[in-house]
Amino acid sequence: MNPVTAIAHPNIALIKYWGNRDHTLRLPSNGSISMTLAGLETQTTVQFDSHLSADELFINGQKASKRASDRVSDLLNHIRSLANTHHLARVTSSSNFAIAAGIASSSAAFAALSVAAAQAAGLDLDTKTLSRIARRGSGSACRSLYGAFVEWFVGTDDADSFSQPLSIGKDWELMDLIALVDQSEKPYGSTRGHKIAESSPLQTARVSDTPRRLALCRAAIKDKDFELLCQIVELDSNLMHSVMQTSTPALLYWTPETVRIMQAVKSWQSEKLEVCYTIDAGPNVHCLCTPASANEVEHRLKKLPGVQEVILCAQGNGAHLL
Numbered sequence: 001m002n003p004v005t006a007i008a009h010p011n012i013a014l015i016k017y018w019g020n021r022d023h024t025l026r027l028p029s030n031g032s033i034s035m036t037l038a039g040l041e042t043q044t045t046v047q048f049d050s051h052l053s054a055d056e057l058f059i060n061g062q063k064a065s066k067r068a069s070d071r072v073s074d075l076l077n078h079i080r081s082l083a084n085t086h087h088l089a090r091v092t093s094s095s096n097f098a099i100a101a102g103i104a105s106s107s108a109a110f111a112a113l114s115v116a117a118a119q120a121a122g123l124d125l126d127t128k129t130l131s132r133i134a135r136r137g138s139g140s141a142c143r144s145l146y147g148a149f150v151e152w153f154v155g156t157d158d159a160d161s162f163s164q165p166l167s168i169g170k171d172w173e174l175m176d177l178i179a180l181v182d183q184s185e186k187p188y189g190s191t192r193g194h195k196i197a198e199s200s201p202l203q204t205a206r207v208s209d210t211p212r213r214l215a216l217c218r219a220a221i222k223d224k225d226f227e228l229l230c231q232i233v234e235l236d237s238n239l240m241h242s243v244m245q246t247s248t249p250a251l252l253y254w255t256p257e258t259v260r261i262m263q264a265v266k267s268w269q270s271e272k273l274e275v276c277y278t279i280d281a282g283p284n285v286h287c288l289c290t291p292a293s294a295n296e297v298e299h300r301l302k303k304l305p306g307v308q309e310v311i312l313c314a315q316g317n318g319a320h321l322l
C-alpha cells in the first residue's frame with residue numbers, strides 16, 4: 001500500500017478537558033472548547049505493509065518508546081478493524097515544537113495519525129467520524145480535526161462524543177503567545193493524569209459547573225467579548241490545575257516561572273492590555289490576546305526572567321492530507 005501523509009495542528013483548550021468517564025474510549029467527564037493553532041504542526045506518514053511483523057513508530061527520527069508505540073498500535077488496531085485488514089504499519093511522525101511539554105502535542109499527533117491511517121487503509125470517512133477515531137488516541141486530538149474555534153461534546157457513548165467547529169466567532173482573530181519556560185518532557189503525562197482526576201475532591205464540582213462555563217465561553221466568542229473570555233478562560237484553567245494539585249498523587253505542573261507569568265498577565269490587565277492566560281498540563285503558559293495587543297504582549301513576555309522563547313500562533317486550520 002502507498003504511504004499517506006497528513007498534517008495537524010495542536011489546539012489550546014479555552015474550556016478544559018480533564019478526566020474520563022471511560023478511559024479506553026476516552027469519553028470525557030465534561031465538554032470542552034478550543035482554538036486550533038497555526039504555525040505549530042505535526043506531520044505523520046502511515047504505510048501499511050504486509051511484510052511487517054509488528055507496527056513500527058518513529059518520532060522525530062528516533063524509534064519510539066514501547067508506551068508510545070503501544071498507544072499508536074491501539075489506534076491502528078481500531079482502524080484495521082474498520083478497514084477489515086490485518087496489515088501492520090510503519091508510522092513516521094515529526095513535529096516542529098516540543099512534545100509532551102504541555103503544548104498539546106498529542107492532539108496534533110493523533111489527529112494527523114487518524115487522518116493518514118484511515119486514508120492509507122482505504123477508508124473514506126467524514127470529519128466527524130475521524131474526530132471520534134482521533135479521540136480514542138488522545139481526547140483533545142478530536143478537536144484538532146477542525147480549525148478555529150471547536151467544541152467537543154461530552155456525549156453519552158462512543159457515537160455522540162465528537163467535535164465540530166463552532167459556527168460563531170468565525171472572524172474573531174485571537175492570537176496565542178506561548179511562553180516557554182521548560183521544554184523537557186513532563187514526568188507525569190496527561191493520560192495518567194486523567195485517570196486520577198476523580199481522586200480530587202474538587203473534580204465533581206468542576207465537572208458539574210462546566211455547562212455554565214461552556215455557555216459563557218460560547219457567548220464571549222459570539223459577542224467578541226474579550227473581557228468575558230478572559231474571566232472564564234482563566235477560571236477554567238485555575239479549576240483544572242486545582243484538581244490536578246489536589247489529586248492523589250498531586251500533580252504540580254507549575255514552576256516559579258509559570259506563576260511569574262500569571263502574575264504579570266494579571267498586572268497587564270490592570271493596564272487595559274487585552275491578554276489573559278491559560279495553562280494545559282505542563283509549565284508553559286498560553287497568553288491569549290487580540291491582534292492589536294500581540295506585539296506588546298510578546299515584548300513584555302520576552303523580558304520576563306525564565307522565559308526561554310515566545311511562540312506566536314494565529315488560528316490554525318484543521319487536520320488534512322498533504
